Amino acid sequence: MGNPFADGSPAFAGEASIHTFYSEASWIEGAAIDQLRQVSQRVGVRRIAAFPDLHPGKYGPVGSAILATRLYPHLIGNDIGCGMSLFVLDIPARKLRLDKVAERLKALEGGFEGDAAARLTAAGLAPDLYPEALGTIGGGNHFCEVQGVESVADTQAFAALGLSRESTLLLVHSGSRALGSAVFDTIRDATDGLDGTHERATRYLRAHDAAVAWARLNRAVIAERAADALRTGCRLIADVPHNLIELHEGAFLHRKGAAKADIPVVPIAGSRDSASFLVRPTAAREDALFSLAHGAGRKYDRRSMTGRVGQTRSEREKLARNGSGGLVICDDRALLIEEAPAAYKNPLQVIRDLEQSGLVTTLATLKPLVTFKKSSPPDKRAEGTKRGHEKRRSRR
DNA sequence: ATGTAC
Secondary structure (H helix, E strand, C coil): CCCCCCCCCCEEECCEEEEECCCCCCCCCHHHHHHHHHHHCCCCEEEEEEEEEEEECCCCEEEEEEEECEECHHHCCCCCCCEEEEEEECCCHHHCCHHHHHHHHHHHHCCCCCCHHHHHHHCCCCCCCCHHHCCCCCCCCCEEEEEEEEEECCHHHHHHCCCCCCCEEEEEEECCHHHHHHHHHCCCCCCCCEECCCHHHHHHHHHHHHHHHHHHHHHHHHHHHHHHHCCCCEEEEEEEECEEEEEECCEEEEEECEEECCCCCEEECCCCCCCEEEEEECCCCHHHCCEEECCCCECCCHHHHECCECCCHHHHHHHCECCCCCEEEECCHHHHHHCCHHHECCHHHHHHHHHHCCCEEEEEEEEEEEEEEECCCCCHHHHCCHHHHHHHHHHC
């Protein structure tokens, strides 16, 4: 089936307009289109913008921005405040030894050894707000990636950010961990959304805003920990949430896997095997609800990836390297397979569509050098009894 | 996505 909204013109379903920013060349699942339609028919939904990384999610379309007069916490889900932060490290890329970088980044696996409570307080958050989780990446599609500069399209704009072809960048994708999940738990029953003036909505929004701030701080602490591990410093270039609700002209702007675009520069992640992009959003794009794609977007869901790739040892070893010699640290085999580059759409096509829609100009292309996802957890099999071994073996 | 439901 073709893509009914691919012409980019607004289509009307219910009261809401759906404006798409992807071309026929982008892979868009029918189930995601169905979800867009369903959301467009919900009470209070006014306008929807959908991006080329659009794919179906648990409660609604991922890769879309939804403006509604009613509040829909489920459109955001549990990882409130999730996003990408780009930093520059105080060390030129040519000085990096990738195997050493990979080894040192394993320090991220444990907890933050600094004063989490003090950092929370400095960010205006309660010191007892999940201090033990602060500075941890989490699972799923989250990562911390050391990048080099592949090419620069706008030298002046790139230099104005204090960046050059020699720069080493650090892209952190993480969110609010257990906090966002706990906040979502408080409104799990509100599947039909909330009246924004209701006290329950106000309470949720206050907790939501704290989770957004916590997630931003989390990315900063992760970057700081990575920089410390690499014996260098770092400086923030851009912090861009893609999972949050903001007030816009008296209505709620829900962004689910849609990057906030009303800021100077936005990093858009590729898969771990392909380049990421630093783009400049076109100002004041009301039609795109001041949003952008947040990455490549999934092509295959996690479950269907099992059996698709990583069957043999040599295939799994291939997944631990990227095509240009970079390294991937992911000692969790299931996660390595679920997050294989083949599970994602072509990020180049995503950028092409955003450029052709006039939503962005690309400043630079960044190549992955070392992608940290997860290092060895304590080996549970080694802890088990001999009987446990036999049980496990018989299950296979 | 999640100190992962049971």
